[in-house]
Amino acid sequence: MNPQVSFQKAPKVQKGSAAALVKEPPNDKARMKVKSDELYGQHDKSGDDLSEDEVRKVGKQQARQLRKFQSESNRILTNQREAIARIRLENETLRQKIVDASNSQRKSESEARKTNEAVSALMNVKFEVEEMIEKDLGELDNLRKQGRKTAALVNELLLKDKARVEDRELEREALKLEKQIHYMESKSGDTIAGNKKLRALIDELRMDKLNVCQKVAARRHAVDHLSLYAAQLVSIVNAYYHERARARMLCSYLIDEGGREAEDFRKAMAELANRIEYHERVMQDREDEFRRALAEGERQANLANEAAEEAREAERRRHQTLIETFDRLMHVFGTWDVEELVDRFLAKEEQNTVQQRYLEALRGDAAAIAAALAAL
Known part of the structure; x- marks a missing residue:
């Protein structure tokens, strides 16, 4: 009669950076990388044959592309921050629901023990997820700061370009900045992929919680059915004992009445014998x-x-x-x-x-x- 409660084991989440969970870059990163490759391809085609005006034009084009990449990165970071805030709010709601479910499941010792184990496992996973989210938020902040520094460097390079610095130095700085942009894009893609996996993990935990709630509801329904059946048995037993007591009283009364009638019959027979x-x-x-x-x-x-x-x-x-x-x-x-x-x-x-x-x-x-x- 007691259904066994089985909990799905949540996947083990590594406590490192979210970049370790990423296998493929997102579409935004690929698109940005293609544009950057096209830009560098144009520069490589020119090589050392570019004139000073063309080099300056290429630098300005790279600066515009860098600002565009930076705005895109900022937009992605903002969206990620909002998604993380929503996930954190959902985590708080889910944690409160789990706590409420664990409090409502304290009717029997065995159910409370199994539920506490499941809740503890879920809470551990939640803590790990929150820790990873906090670390990813820190990394996002670092990326944003690094983007700001990169923008400052680009502006400084543009100023140097205006001051007619050497073309080779400007090209090396631009390549260095492109590498930093690629690195920021990869970090942003890693963060996005990690957040997606975290969201999938949260959805899986939510499904586990729903399964636990359904099993707890089934257990409660079974307990209510058994309680009703036990109450019916108790009422039947009470009716049986009441009927048995009444039958015993009636039997005692009939035995006494039979004894009195037998005594009267014996007296009548004795009187009749005397008269005869x-x-x-x-x-x-x-x-x-x-x-x-x-x-x-x-x-x-x-x-x-x-x-x-x-x-x-x-x-x-x-x-x-x-x-x-x-x-x-x-x-x-x-x-x-x-x-x-x-x-x-x-x-x-x-x-x-x-x-x-x-x-x-x-x-x-x-x-x-x-x-x-x-x-x-």
């Missing part, structure tokens, strides 16, 4: 009573027919009562098996009889205790 047992005892007791009543009726039937008839009638009524009772019991217990219902009823009746006897015994004991207490 009670009704079974009642049915058993009534069944026992019914059996005893049947036995008593049979015994009474053997004694007398009337008593038997009455007993049968009573037995019929009792049977009807029992049938109604069984019907109610069947509706109460929800069972329609008569034998099962009779078994339950007899068991309940027997149990009730036992409990009745136990209660009567307790009552007898209580009466005896009460009588004993009364006797005391």
Whole structure:
């Protein structure tokens, strides 16, 4: 996810004079050299056959050409000085932009380290370029001073020419001045070529800076995308934890509710079992009573027919009562098996009889205790 920042290595700039960077003279220098060669060609053609007037005319022509060359050199130097001032202003602007970019890239330690290395390399190159520009400005000033001296010498030679100095001496001085002019032209051409190369180097550094800014912007875009993705993950995790806590609370509530319902169900089942047992005892007791009543009726039937008839009638009524009772019991217990219902009823009746006897015994004991207490 982290894009690697690569910086283009700036070419090594030699700290010497700008003349070392020049390989071919500019067009202005070539044009000036051609004119000078034509002038010298005319002089060489005449040789020693020139008269005094022709020599003076040639000297004046050379002086005019020298002044023209000097004005052209001054114009070139002025243009170079203005171009250097513009380059210096652009260097200051670029340096400020680089400083601002380096300040804005201090968010992460690795990015700051890489950016500082790139900025340091760019600043070193900028310092070297500025140093070369300062040296070239000094050389331009020297050339300008030398041009002024040359103009003064030309004027002095013209004055000497007016004073009719020897032709050979004037020719040698003119040749010497031409050599100086050629030297100044070469130095000016070297400076122009050096400035062009410096401008190309500055453009290359500017492109490097733009590449660095684009890569930094891409890195920031990637960091923003990762930050947004991390924020989404955090919100999803928070929602998951919230939902898990709610599910755990609901699970605990359902477990408690299930425990309470199970306890209520156990209590209801126990109560139902007690009621079933009670009704079974009642049915058993009534069944026992019914059996005893049947036995008593049979015994009474053997004694007398009337008593038997009455007993049968009573037995019929009792049977009807029992049938109604069984019907109610069947509706109460929800069972329609008569034998099962009779078994339950007899068991309940027997149990009730036992409990009745136990209660009567307790009552007898209580009466005896009460009588004993009364006797005391």
